[in-house]
Amino acid sequence: MKVRVTVMPKAGVLDPQGKAIGHALDSLGFGGVGEVRAGKVIELELAETDPNAAKAAAEDMARRLLANSVIESYRVEIAP
Amino acid sequence: MKVRVTVMPKAGVLDPQGKAIGHALDSLGFGGVGEVRAGKVIELELAETDPNAAKAAAEDMARRLLANSVIESYRVEIAP
DSSP, rough: OEEEEEEEEOOOOOHHHHHHHHHHHTTOOOEEEEEEEEEEEEEESOOOOOHHHHHHHHHHHIIIIITTTTTEEEEEEEEO | OOOEEEEEETTTTHHHHHHHHHHHHHHTTTSEEEEEEEEEEEEEEEEEEOOHHHHHHHHHHHIIOOTTTEEEEEEEEEEE
């Protein structure tokens, strides 16, 4: 079962990578670009076949390794 | 309108970050973890209000800046 963990900087946390992307888009002539936030996405192939158990395992992984809960929030979903 | 661009390494492209995460999960005692792929997600706040136009703009941004199409694939979606 494929699970996707998306890790984003929390609102209010400075995101220099997002800012840099915003500036670069501006330089390339893209207008109307407001806030840009850059995060990570981790796709995991799990042996677990029960969706709820797979989701719970991925949330545990996110808490313990993938996300820094002080500055990042995460979201776990079953990938299609 | 908020648009999300997800950039992943293409299948077959070596993904050292994903491999490192896989090994770290293993060390932490998480079993049953198969392939791990690590990518980026960029959330953009666009002034554009038409979903199709916003998607088209984000795809253009992905092609020109956010993704390296030689080794990465991207997916654009309207964020809820």
